[in-house]
Amino acid sequence: MSTPVYNRVALIGLGLIASSMFWAMKRGGLAGEVTGFAKSEASRETARRIGLCDRVCDSAAEAVADADLVVLCVPVGAMGAVAKEIAPHLKAGATVTDVGSVKRDVIEAVGPHLPDGVHFVPAHPLAGTEHSGPESGFAELFDNRWCLLVPVEGSDPEAVAQLRALWEGMGANVDEMDADHHDLVLAVTSHTPHLIAYTMVGVADDLRRVTDSEVIKYSAAGFRDFTRIAASDPTMWRDVFLTNKDATLEILGRFTEELFALQRAIRTGDGEHLHQYFTRTREIRRGIIEAGQDTAAPNFGREAPKA
Ligand code: NAP
Numbered sequence: 682m683s684t685p686v687y688n689r690v691a692l693i694g695l696g697l698i699a700s701s702m703f704w705a706m707k708r709g710g711l712a713g714e715v716t717g718f719a720k721s722e723a724s725r726e727t728a729r730r731i732g733l734c735d736r737v738c739d740s741a742a743e744a745v746a747d748a749d750l751v752v753l754c755v756p757v758g759a760m761g762a763v764a765k766e767i768a769p770h771l772k773a774g775a776t777v778t779d780v781g782s783v784k785r786d787v788i789e790a791v792g793p794h795l796p797d798g799v800h801f802v803p804a805h806p807l808a809g810t811e812h813s814g815p816e817s818g819f820a821e822l823f824d825n826r827w828c829l830l831v832p833v834e835g836s837d838p839e840a841v842a843q844l845r846a847l848w849e850g851m852g853a854n855v856d857e858m859d860a861d862h863h864d865l866v867l868a869v870t871s872h873t874p875h876l877i878a879y880t881m882v883g884v885a886d887d888l889r890r891v892t893d894s895e896v897i898k899y900s901a902a903g904f905r906d907f908t909r910i911a912a913s914d915p916t917m918w919r920d921v922f923l924t925n926k927d928a929t930l931e932i933l934g935r936f937t938e939e940l941f942a943l944q945r946a947i948r949t950g951d952g953e954h955l956h957q958y959f960t961r962t963r964e965i966r967r968g969i970i971e972a973g974q975d976t977a978a979p980n981f982g983r984e985a986p987k988a
Contacts, residue, residue: 686847687750688713693741693763694754695719695728696914697809698780700818702752703733705851708820712847718744719815720755727815742770750847753779753791758920761790768794776800776840782867782917784831784860786924792833800840803831805863806853807871813914824852825973831860868928872921873936876929878910879918906981 690712692699699717706712717734718741719725728737738744745751745767753760760781771777777795781787784803795801808826810817828848832841845855858866885896885904900908922929946954970977 684710685713686711686843686850689748690715690750690752691744691748692717692734692752692754693744693767694756694759695724695733695737695815696754696813697817697822698806699752699754700728700733700815701808701820701822702754702780702818702851704818704820705823706847709850709852711850712750716744716748724815731816733815733818741767745770745772745775747772749775750844751775751777753777753781756914756916756920757781757783757787757924758916760787761794764791764794768796771796771799773798774800776802776844778802778804778844780804780806782871782921783925784863788831788833788860800837801833802836802841802844803833803860804844804848805829805831805867806848808853809913811909811912811914813917821852823848826853828853828855829863830855830857831863832857833860864925865928865931868925868932872925872929873932875910875913875918876922876933877936878907881907882911 690706692703692715695717696719703715703717706715714735716736716738717725717728718738719728725737725739728734741763749772751767751771753763755763760779764777777791777799778801779787779791781803782805784805788801788803791803792801806823806826806828808822808828810822828851830841830845830848841857848855881904888896896904943955943958945951946958969975975981
């Protein structure tokens, strides 16, 4: 077995991301001992039952005691309170990181609580599914996905390098990015698309006359894929929009302008505009496949549903 990157890792929050990290760390022999804590007794019990973490603790303070790396895997809106709670129990020289989908807000919420001598290296793995909870994780989640490290001013380069080694060991490609840029990029690639999916599914649900049967029965790939995204965890996504407000509103503004332009092209019969637009978007899909971030197989490589 390879030498662990960290002797002791504490996972605070035991949902999709934390559980995937645990299985990926085990797969790669990246951590000596992994402790874990989740808010509810039910999640802690589930974790114990499925062997998620070497030791599941009954408090966050107990989980982080003596940990070399503490990973905050809770919804973005809970990060500040958790940081405050664990701060007095952190070991000198430990690194605190997080996996939150928004970075500026998390840095402002967590940073002030951390004592001197504790390194803070925020991060965000660009990998997920619509499932949540301790049983949803799997070791391969981060394979060939990006993990963005967002060092803060004064982040210790050695602490950054060690965290990079952990993420690479878990299969991810690692890049570094500034927090504001991160939040804008993610507003385009993830946050706004989720909002659009929530809206589309909400609109379909409003059309009561078809919802009862036809929308579900005849759901073709487009709508079905929206429903998959719109099934994502409500708490996590509420927090994302509340904490990445400016960037999301900026992108939504642009989206609305483009939507109006397309609406106008449809009304005026401007086929040229529509064709050019769809040709450009098709190129973007090709780019994503060439970058190895999705499969070119029809229907995202899914098997046809059984009749
Ligand atoms: P999840 O499956 O819903 O799990 C969240 C976990 O946090 C649960 O174990 C929950 O405990 C725990 N928790 C909530 N508040 C807490 C608190 N105050 N103290 C301790 N534990 C608390 O969520 P997830 O999908 O893993 O997301 C975790 C983080 O990763 C979020 O910040 C999210 O933005 C980020 N992220 C998510 C994805 C994705 O696609 N899902 C991708 C990248 C990054 P209980 O189970 O007891 O309620």
